[in-house]
Amino acid sequence: MRGQTTLPIVGVALVLVTSVGLLAVLAGQGSIQAAREPSVERSTAIGISERLVEPGSGLAVRQNVVAANRTGEVDERFLREALGVGEAVDVRVTLDGQTLVDTGTAGDEVTVERIVWVEHTRRRQRTPRVRGGVDVTLPRRVTSLDLTIDPGPDATVRAVTADDQVVLANESGLVGSYRIDVSRFETTSIGVDAVGELERGDLSLTYRVPQRHRGILAVSVDG
């Protein structure tokens, strides 16, 4: 008598416990998944921004340093072909609030901001006086120097030094244009070992002084 009345109750109880257990597993899984995955738009925006600040991306010259004169390279074709952004995805890229490219974002997009240096270079040319050995100090952040040596007939430039290390040498005389790579991290002093009378203008130094400011590169993605 007792066993017969409880059998359906046991069944109901089992169904109840099983379904609650199932719901618990689903809820737990859902919340773990949600915690792990940022939205697709955000992932895309992070991905694009990561590519844009990478050296060799077309915009960046070094990690997180973008060249002000390369902002024109970021256009829709660049995004679609070089970065592989799908046709259905709209992207806007701005640098310090100035739009570089906008493929038609509607206004409810997800934005990711990156901190970068914006670098613009200023070209400087110097023709130092050579009496008593030249000593020109290049500012920091200069990466290379173009040196043109064109001495008169009674002068010979035998060597050029950078921070007292010989970088160019020729006993019978250096003539022509040379490029010297220098350390970006510290100032470099350029010296010349010459025989005879060098005149002003015989030696010409051209280099680019990078100047930079902090910028915000923002990538907005509209799924």
Next chain:
Amino acid sequence: MGRSQIPLPVLEAAIGVLLLTALTLVLVAGVPAPSEDSPQLDAYANDAGRLLQSAPPRHRNATRLGEVAASPAAFERERDALDRRLKRLLPANLLYQVRTPHGVVGYRLPDAVRTGTATLPTAHGPVTVRVWYG
């Protein structure tokens, strides 16, 4: 039968349901709520770290970060400069903390705040950059 009004299996089922619900609640509440801020904060921290890493040192060393992590004396000398640099670097709505092997620069890290973290290796040990919305 007359003694207990509720059948035993129903009681067992009720206890089971309670147990499972409790477990679910712990799981759901214990896992942090999904946040859309974390990737952005991580990106900020990474960028700040990279920019510090690529910055030339003020004195002799490989990079600015390496210089700060080099020794306790170097850290004391450079901490204000590092602090100024971070203030200049990060957007105004962010607070930061940089942990080096010889000390900490920046703000006190509050409890229960979502942070972005980047750990950078230097020759003298890891340097950790944390940023959060202030």
